[in-house]
Amino acid sequence: EAIIAWFKGLITAMYEHMSVRQLKVMRPEIKALQAYITEHIDENITLEKAAEISKISKSYLSTLFKNETGVNFTDYVNRSKMTRAKVLIQQGYRIYEAAQMVGMSDISYFSKLFKRYIGVSPSKLSRVIQ
Numbered sequence: 672e673a674i675i676a677w678f679k680g681l682i683t684a685m686y687e688h689m690s691v692r693q694l695k696v697m698r699p700e701i702k703a704l705q706a707y708i709t710e711h712i713d714e715n716i717t718l719e720k721a722a723e724i725s726k727i728s729k730s731y732l733s734t735l736f737k738n739e740t741g742v743n744f745t746d747y748v749n750r751s752k753m754t755r756a757k758v759l760i761q762q763g764y765r766i767y768e769a770a771q772m773v774g775m776s777d778i779s780y781f782s783k784l785f786k787r788y789i790g791v792s793p794s795k796l797s798r799v800i801q
Contacts, residue, residue, distance in 0.1 A: 700725050701739040708748055712755050713774045718744050753788035756781070757796065766793045 704721055721736075721744065722729040736744045752773040759769035770781040770793075785793045 697739050698735065700727065701736060704736070705740075705747075708751050712752055713772055715774055716748050749784055750788050753785050756785060756793070757789050760793055760796050766797060769793070 704725055707721075707724060708716055718729055718733060722732045725732055727735065733744055736747070740747060742750070752775065756769040756773045759772055760766065764772070766782070767778055770776070770778055773781075775781040775784075782793055789796070
């Protein structure tokens with residue numbers, strides 16, 4: 672019974688922690704930056720450019736972004752680009768077209784990132800759709 676009570680307490684504490692985290696409101700600077708990334712997905716969006724746009728120092732923005740989103744800035748940008756590219760490939764765009772539409776000209780690097788973030792190569796996804 673003691674183990675069951677301990678386990679129930681643990682589950683309750685975890686649930687409360689997750690609920691509090693979900694209620695946390697994201698800082699407006701980070702929300703604006705996420706919107707900017709979405710709108711400018713076809714550009715090379717660097718931390719330096721983001722800091723300039725946000726009027727926040729690069730190092731502080733890096734820390735703030737990670738704290739607010741749970742992922743570092745570069746991972747967020749890359750995941751956003753690969754998620755968009757996945758949709759484009761599913762819509763019938765060729766791999767090189769999707770890569771260009773998310774601002775990447777190096778197809779080899781694009782394919783490597785795509786596989787890392789999406790879990791399947793873009794060519795395999797493209798074959799499945801055809």
